[in-house]
Amino acid sequence: MSDSDNHSVVLQRPAFAQPPLHTPSPLKFNPGYDIKFCHPGYPDPYNILLILPGLDHPEGGIYHRAALWSCGIIANNQFNSYLSEDREGHVRVTTPLDGILRKRSYYFQVQDEHSHPYPIVPSFETWSFPHGKLPADWKFDIPDDPSHPISRQSTLAGAVLSRDLRCRLTNHIEGTECAHLVPRNQGIWFQRNMMDQYGRLSRLNCDAVDTTRNVLLLRSDIHTSFDDKRFTFIPKPKNAPINRTESTTGRPRAYVTHIFKSTKPHELTALYHNVTLQGISEVAPEYLFARLAWTVFENTDSFLQAGVARRLAIHDACTGATEAGSGFTISTKTYTAEQCFSMSFRSKSRSLSVKKRKQDGTEDDGSISRGRTRLRHNDILTPSFVSSIDSEGTGDGPWNPESPGEQTDASDMDEHDDTPGADWADN
Numbered sequence: 001m002s003d004s005d006n007h008s009v010v011l012q013r014p015a016f017a018q019p020p021l022h023t024p025s026p027l028k029f030n031p032g033y034d035i036k037f038c039h040p041g042y043p044d045p046y047n048i049l050l051i052l053p054g055l056d057h058p059e060g061g062i063y064h065r066a067a068l069w070s071c072g073i074i075a076n077n078q079f080n081s082y083l084s085e086d087r088e089g090h091v092r093v094t095t096p097l098d099g100i101l102r103k104r105s106y107y108f109q110v111q112d113e114h115s116h117p118y119p120i121v122p123s124f125e126t127w128s129f130p131h132g133k134l135p136a137d138w139k140f141d142i143p144d145d146p147s148h149p150i151s152r153q154s155t156l157a158g159a160v161l162s163r164d165l166r167c168r169l170t171n172h173i174e175g176t177e178c179a180h181l182v183p184r185n186q187g188i189w190f191q192r193n194m195m196d197q198y199g200r201l202s203r204l205n206c207d208a209v210d211t212t213r214n215v216l217l218l219r220s221d222i223h224t225s226f227d228d229k230r231f232t233f234i235p236k237p238k239n240a241p242i243n244r245t246e247s248t249t250g251r252p253r254a255y256v257t258h259i260f261k262s263t264k265p266h267e268l269t270a271l272y273h274n275v276t277l278q279g280i281s282e283v284a285p286e287y288l289f290a291r292l293a294w295t296v297f298e299n300t301d302s303f304l305q306a307g308v309a310r311r312l313a314i315h316d317a318c319t320g321a322t323e324a325g326s327g328f329t330i331s332t333k334t335y336t337a338e339q340c341f342s343m344s345f346r347s348k349s350r351s352l353s354v355k356k357r358k359q360d361g362t363e364d365d366g367s368i369s370r371g372r373t374r375l376r377h378n379d380i381l382t383p384s385f386v387s388s389i390d391s392e393g394t395g396d397g398p399w400n401p402e403s404p405g406e407q408t409d410a411s412d413m414d415e416h417d418d419t420p421g422a423d424w425a426d427n
Contacts, residue, residue, distance in 0.1 A: 026275055031266050033060025036105045037071050039303075040087045041117020046306045049074060049108060049120070053262045054101075055273050056240075061100035066234060066258060068097075069135060070296045071108040074120050076313040076330075077130040078110045096241045100252060114390050119313035119332045122184070122304055122343045124297040128315040128330075129193040129290060137235055138289050140253060143280050156210050164217035168278045169257060172219050179218040179226055179289040183294065184209055213284040225268055229298040230261040232291050235278060235398040255280065255288065260295055304344035307337050 033054040038047045050070055054060040062299060064083075072079040083101070085091040089109040095101055102128045110118045154162070160178050167176050181188050190196070190209045199211030225231065236258075237251040255277045262269040304310065314331045335343075 014094055027055075028058035029055045029266075029269060029273070030058070030060040031262060031264075031269070033104075035062055035067070035103070036100065037067060037083070038087075038105060038107050039117060039120070040084075040089065040107045040109060041311075042308065046308045048306075049303055050296070051278065051302075052299070053259065055259055055262060055267075055269060057100045057102065059102075061102045063236060063240070063258070064093075064095050064097050064101050065135070065137060065236075067101055067106070069292065070232070070299075072135075073127070073293045073296055075108065075110055076111075076121050077121055077128070077133065078113060078118070079130075079133070079135050079185055080108045080112055081108060083107065084109050094244055096244055096246065098237050099240050099244075115311070115332070117311050119311045120300070120303070121297075121315070122300065122310075122312050122340070123186050124294050125189055126314050126316075127293055127297065129195065129286070129293075131194075134207055137253060138285050140235070140285070142280055142283050142285060149335045155333045156206065156215065158213065159212050160215050160217050163212065163282060164280075164343050166217065166278060167219040167222060168216045169222055169275065170219050171278055176217050177220055177223055178215050180209065181214050181216065181283075181291040182209060183227070186294070194291070196288070198286040200282075213282055214287045216280065216283065222272075228261070229295045230263075230268060231257050231259045231272065232295045234258045234292060236274070236373060241365075249309060260299070290427075301344050304340040307341075309334050310337050310340045311335075312340070312343075 002099070011324065024183075031053075034051050035054045036048050037050045037052065039049050040047070052062055052067065054062045056063045056066075067083065068079070068081065071083075072081055075081065082089075083093040083106040085093065085103065085106065087107055089107065092109075093101070095104065113119075157178050161176070164176075166173050182195060184207075187207065187209050196208035196211070199208060199213045201208065201211055233255045235253040236256050237253050256274050257272045259269045259273045262273075309331065311334045316329055316331060
C-alpha cells in the first residue's frame, strides 16, 4: 500500500454553527418572563418572597407545583397552602396543580399558620427537613439496581460510575464526575437533620453525606452549573392538563431538569429545561427534595435585604418550641432590618467562599476523601450564629416595619463579619 491513496482525506470538519440539541423537541420559551410570588403580610414593594423564571410555557409560565414547593419550603415547610391573585386570598388560583401559572404575580397564602405575618426560614442552614411530610408527588419509588452491587471497598467515584455509567442528564460517557445532591459542604446540616436515615453506607470508612444515594453522575460542565444553583431535578408529568376539568390524579411522573436561573445566552435553558433524566436508580427522593431547597434558598436574599423587619422561623436543636415529629425546635421572632441583612450577608459570604475554593481546586466534589471533614464553625449561617444576634430581636409581637431608609450598611456588620477562610479540609 502506498503512502498516498487516490482519494482525498478530510482534515478539517466544519465548525459547529450552534450548540447541538440533545432532544428532538426544541424548547420554546420567553427568556424575559419572570413571575413574582409575594407575602400577603407585607406592603408593596417589600413583599416579594421569590422571583422565578416562567420557562414552562412558550409565552411565559411556570409549573404550578414547582411554585408551591418553592414557596412552601421558604415558608417553613407549609405545603398545605395555595396561591391567590389578591392579597386577602379571596381570588384563589384555579389553575390545576399540574397546570401552568401564566400571570406575572401571585400571593402565597398559608392556611395552617395563624400568626401574622407568617414566618419564613432565612437560609438552607436554618431550614429543617420535613421528615415524613414530603409533598405527595415526591413519594414515588426510585428503583434499586441489583445488577450493580456496590463493593464495600469501592471508592464513591467508582461506585457511582459503575451504577450510572453515563451523565444522567446528557448521556455522555466522557468528562463525568460525582455530583452530590446535598453538597458535601453541608455536612453539618446533613448530620443535624439526621439525613443519614435515607442513605445506605455500603462502603467502609466514609462520611454519611457520601452515600451513593446522595450522588449522581454528571458531566463536568453540567455539574458546575448544578452547583451554581442554576437548576435542579423535580418530578413532573409528561404534559400539563389542557383545561381545568381534566383530572391530574394518577398521572405518571418522571424527574426532569428545572431551570431556576436562566441567564444569557440561555443555552442551558434551551438545551436542558424539562429534559427527562436518564434512568436513575438507588437515589433517595429525600435528597433530591433537599437539593430543591438548597437551590431555592439562593433566591431569598432580596426578601431579607429589603430594609424592613421580618418575622423569621429559625430551627435549632436547643431552643424554642419543639416541632411536632421532629428533633428540632423552632424559634419564631421578628428580626430587625439590620439583623436580616446580616443573616443574608453571612449566608452569601459562605456561598461565595465555597465557590472560590472549588474554582481554586481546594474543594472538588469528584475527589472523595475517606478522612474526617472539618468545618470552621463561624463560617456558616447556623442557628448558633443567629442566636448571636438574637439578643437584639424584637420578640414575637406584632410586626412593625422599619423605614426603608434604615437599611443596614455593610460597614455596620463588622461585629459578625469574620472573613471566611479555606476551612474545609480533609485529614
